[in-house]
Amino acid sequence: MAKNIVARAKDYPQWYLDVIKAAELADYSPVRGCMVIRPHGYALWEAIQKDLDRRFRATGHVNAYFPLLIPVSFLEKEAQHVDGFAMESAVVTHSSLRKDENGRLIPQSELAEPFVVRPTSETIIGYMYSQWIHSYRDLPVLMNQWANVMRWEMRTRLFLRTSEFLWQEGHTAHETAEEAEAETVKMLNIYADFAHEFLAMPVVKGRKTESERFPGAVHTYAIEALMQDGKALQAGTSHFLGQNFAKAFDIKFMDRENQLRHCWTSSWGVSTRLIGGLIMTHSDDEGLVLPPKVSSILAAIVPIYRSEEEKSKVLAYCKRLAVALCGEKRVEEALEREKGREIISIFVDEHAMQKIVFDLREGRAVEKHFHWEQRGIPFRFEVGPRDVDSEGFVLKVRFDNSKCFGKLAEVNSQWFADKCAEVQEAMYQKALQYRDSHIIDVNSYEELKEALKSGGFVRCWFKEDTEVEAKIKEETKAVVRCVPFEQSGEVGKCIYTGRETSEKVLFALAY
RNA sequence: CGAGGUGUAGCGCAGUCUGGUUAGCGCGCAACGUUCGGGACGUUGAGGUCGAAGGUUCGAAUCCUUUCACCUCGACCA
Numbered sequence: 001m002a003k004n005i006v007a008r009a010k011d012y013p014q015w016y017l018d019v020i021k022a023a024e025l026a027d028y029s030p031v032r033g034c035m036v037i038r039p040h041g042y043a044l045w046e047a048i049q050k051d052l053d054r055r056f057r058a059t060g061h062v063n064a065y066f067p068l069l070i071p072v073s074f075l076e077k078e079a080q081h082v083d084g085f086a087m088e089s090a091v092v093t094h095s096s097l098r099k100d101e102n103g104r105l106i107p108q109s110e111l112a113e114p115f116v117v118r119p120t121s122e123t124i125i126g127y128m129y130s131q132w133i134h135s136y137r138d139l140p141v142l143m144n145q146w147a148n149v150m151r152w153e154m155r156t157r158l159f160l161r162t163s164e165f166l167w168q169e170g171h172t173a174h175e176t177a178e179e180a181e182a183e184t185v186k187m188l189n190i191y192a193d194f195a196h197e198f199l200a201m202p203v204v205k206g207r208k209t210e211s212e213r214f215p216g217a218v219h220t221y222a223i224e225a226l227m228q229d230g231k232a233l234q235a236g237t238s239h240f241l242g243q244n245f246a247k248a249f250d251i252k253f254m255d256r257e258n259q260l261r262h263c264w265t266s267s268w269g270v271s272t273r274l275i276g277g278l279i280m281t282h283s284d285d286e287g288l289v290l291p292p293k294v295s296s297i298l299a300a301i302v303p304i305y306r307s308e309e310e311k312s313k314v315l316a317y318c319k320r321l322a323v324a325l326c327g328e329k330r331v332e333e334a335l336e337r338e339k340g341r342e343i344i345s346i347f348v349d350e351h352a353m354q355k356i357v358f359d360l361r362e363g364r365a366v367e368k369h370f371h372w373e374q375r376g377i378p379f380r381f382e383v384g385p386r387d388v389d390s391e392g393f394v395l396k397v398r399f400d401n402s403k404c405f406g407k408l409a410e411v412n413s414q415w416f417a418d419k420c421a422e423v424q425e426a427m428y429q430k431a432l433q434y435r436d437s438h439i440i441d442v443n444s445y446e447e448l449k450e451a452l453k454s455g456g457f458v459r460c461w462f463k464e465d466t467e468v469e470a471k472i473k474e475e476t477k478a479v480v481r482c483v484p485f486e487q488s489g490e491v492g493k494c495i496y497t498g499r500e501t502s503e504k505v506l507f508a509l510a511y
Numbered sequence: 512c513g514a515g516g517u518g519u520a521g522c523g524c525a526g527u528c529u530g531g532u533u534a535g536c537g538c539g540c541a542a543c544g545u546u547c548g549g550g551a552c553g554u555u556g557a558g559g560u561c562g563a564a565g566g567u568u569c570g571a572a573u574c575c576u577u578u579c580a581c582c583u584c585g586a587c588c589a
Contacts (some may be wrong), residue, residue: 003550032581084589120589154512154587161588214589237589304548366549373549384548394548 002374007285012229017158019279022374023288026158033156033163037272040375043296044275045166049146050352051198051293052168052270055190061142061170066124068148069115074123077248081122084215088151090117090163117150122216122241122267125171126249133173133263135254140183141173159276160233160511167271173251173263177242180264184240187268188221191236199274200291200428201225201281202435203235204457204506206482211466214267218242224481224506226435227280230455232481232508235277238268276511281431282399288376289399291427292420298348299325299356299416300372304365304384315360317388317408321381322346322358324411334358348413373398378423399427439506445472445495448507452478457508461492463501472496478507 005018020026025041037045053063069092075082092115094107118124129141150164170187174180188205195201203223213220217239225235245251246262255261282289292298303318305311322331326346334346344358357377359368365382372380373396382394391408438456442448451458462480473479483505491502 028581081589088588151588156588208589212589217589220589234589239589306547364547364549364551366547366551369548370550382548386548 002286002370005285005287005374008228013157015285016276016280019283019288019374020158023376025275025279025288028158031163033153035156035158035162035164037166041275044278044290044294045272047294047296048198048270048274049168052190052194053144053146055194056144056168056170059142059186059190061144061172063145064143065145065147066118066121066128068118070118070121070124072114072116074127075116077123078216078244080244081216081248085116085119085151088153089119090150090152091115092117118147119149119151120267120269121145121147121149121169122171122245122265123249126245126251126265129171129173129263129265130249130251133251133253136175136256139173139175139253139263140179142170142183143172144168144170157276157511159272159279161273165272167269169267169269172266173246174265175253175255175263177264180242180266181240184221184238184266184268187266188223188236188238191238191268191270192223195223195225195235195274196428198291198293199278199281200293200424200431201235201277202428202432204482204484205486206484206506208237208482209464209466209469209480209505211469212479214239216241216244216248217267218244222482224457224508225277225281226438226457226508227277227511228434229280230438230509232457232506232510233273233277233280234481234510235274236268236270239266241265241267282427283376284401286401287374289427290376290378291399292378292424295376295378296354297345297357297372297375297377298354298420299379299381300368300377301356301358301381301383302365302368302372303359304382310385313388314383314385318358318381318383321383321393321408321411322356324408325356325413325416327413348416369396379419397423399423399430443495448472448478448495449476452476452507452509455509457481457506459504459506460495461501462503462505462507463494463497463499464503464505465497468496472507476507478509480505481508481510482506 002022004022006014008015023040024038026038027036029036072091075085092111094110096108097105098108099105133139133141146168148164148166153161153163156162172180172183174183192203192205195203203225205223206221208220208222214237219240221238222234223236225233227233243262243264245265251263251265252260253263278294279288282291301318301321303314305314319331326348330346334344338344342361344360345355346358347353347355361368369380376398378398380396380398382396387393393406393408395404395406440451440456440458442451442458442460448458448460469480483503487503491500493499494501
């Protein structure tokens with residue numbers, strides 16, 4: 001049992017914070033609601049960035065960067081957009097500081113027009129697109145930016161909801177509604193594939209109801225994941241913006257019939273919130289659990305010895321194991337490069353920048369086991385004198401805490417790659433099984449209320465209606481997470497109003 | 512923004528009601544020794560403007576005033 005992490009069954013929110021702290025993913029900052037992402041946490045974001053960016057490029061998108069500050073007047077241009085973001089805006093009103101009589105620094109020059117620290121960039125990007133787009137020949141515009149944004153949230157939680165967070169936001173402009181719509185769906189599919197293949201996190205693809213829609217969007221699609229405590233997490237969104245922003249920012253082009261028309265735009269994003277989702281999908285009472293594809297450290301080699309004799313014998317053998325895993329060249333390079341360091345990093349694959357570590361620190365092996373375990377490192381090779389004698393090792397697999405005995409002779413890079421792939425798939429299957437067994441079908445409002453008590457997605461016939469949703473939210477705290485794309489094609493009666501509908505929705509309590 | 516609570520070492524806390532030696536404990540940290548295959552132990556040591564400002568007093572972590580920050584619940588949360 002981990003002594004610095006409370007059990008999930010006892011206090012799930014506290015467990016979540018304990019895991020983050022124990023794995024050194026993030027820390028609170030002196031600035032309210034803003035977190036510091038520590039190296040081990042940032043490595044997760046970098047891994048996410050790398051994989052997603054590859055998928056964006058493969059579908060013809062390019063990266064650009066737009067300013068942090070947005071004129072307040074821009075926000076006013078799209079009516080729903082203002083309403084959605086006004087309350088959570090951080091506003092820059094002054095430039096320069098001067099000292100007052102007490103030596104305190106106070107803002108000096110008031111700006112002619114205040115700026116908003118971007119909560120999202122539709123407005124400023126819309127403005128720039130209006131400058132750049134003139135003809136159908138300029139379309140489509142398929143851009144993405146990796147950036148930080150700020151939303152002055154009332155209450156924050158590490159990774160899940162912080163005042164400042166990192167994300168990517170794609171912004172595209174198209175000739176036709178159909179094309180923009182197709183783009184919106186395409187990007188949602190990319191998110192879903194990414195969640196599945198990379199994060200080993202199953203998600204439901206669907207459409208948001210009107211009350212959950214992005215301010216200014218015609219409709220919003222989302223991927224919804226289910227956390228271990230039965231609460232849902234919106235893991236990514238893709239918005240069809242229609243011509244709303246094009247009209248607000250005058251993004252017009254001369255079409256093929258020589259007519260001046262407004263573009264059709266989309267926007268889509270995922271954020272550091274994914275890391276919160278990753279934690280709550282896979283981790284256990286011992287701490288963080290990372291899928292091999294996400295982890296920058298794939299394995300730790302932990303030597304076990306007592307005497308000096310044993311030490312030299314075991315370390316020499318560990319080196320042979322490292323060579324079997326990574327190749328002689330990389331091991332020699334690492335030992336040379338990191339000479340004198342207590343933890344040696346050996347790259348398994350320069351391209352992915354994934355590595356194994358050789359833990360040479362002084363101290364008890366037990367402490368090291370906990371160290372790597374709490375950080376979610378997928379594999380741990382434990383090597384002691386007995387293993388040296390038998391030309392073997394003990395392999396601990398983080399995700400299921402299984403332990404097996406291996407032989408040095410059978411280890412090579414392909415063997416290890418297979419192990420990684422095996423665990424990656426097993427983690428997805430485990431999460432998928434959990435998710436699927438927590439989708440409950442109900443046929444009445446009473447059943448819905450009852451089912452919500454045990455958590456999970458509750459699926460039922462529902463005729464979309466903002467007022468009804470508000471009532472249900474008030475009475476149960478649950479909302480429609482999404483209207484799944486996958487529908488039976490049958491028709492049923494709405495569990496609240498009894499009206500006929502062709503759609504089943506997923507209700508859940510949410511983060 | 513409403514209600515309640517908490518600020519004392521890196522972290523967790525005692526001490527505050529009833530003012531009085533040099534402000535304590537546990538964890539963690541450092542050194543040394545014994546240990547070492549699932550969170551060991553001993554010895555020694557470092558570490559504090561008691562959230563901030565002002566006041567009462569011979570004397571304030573403790574009493575008074577003001578203020579700031581954080582936490583919990585509510586409201587809010589594309």
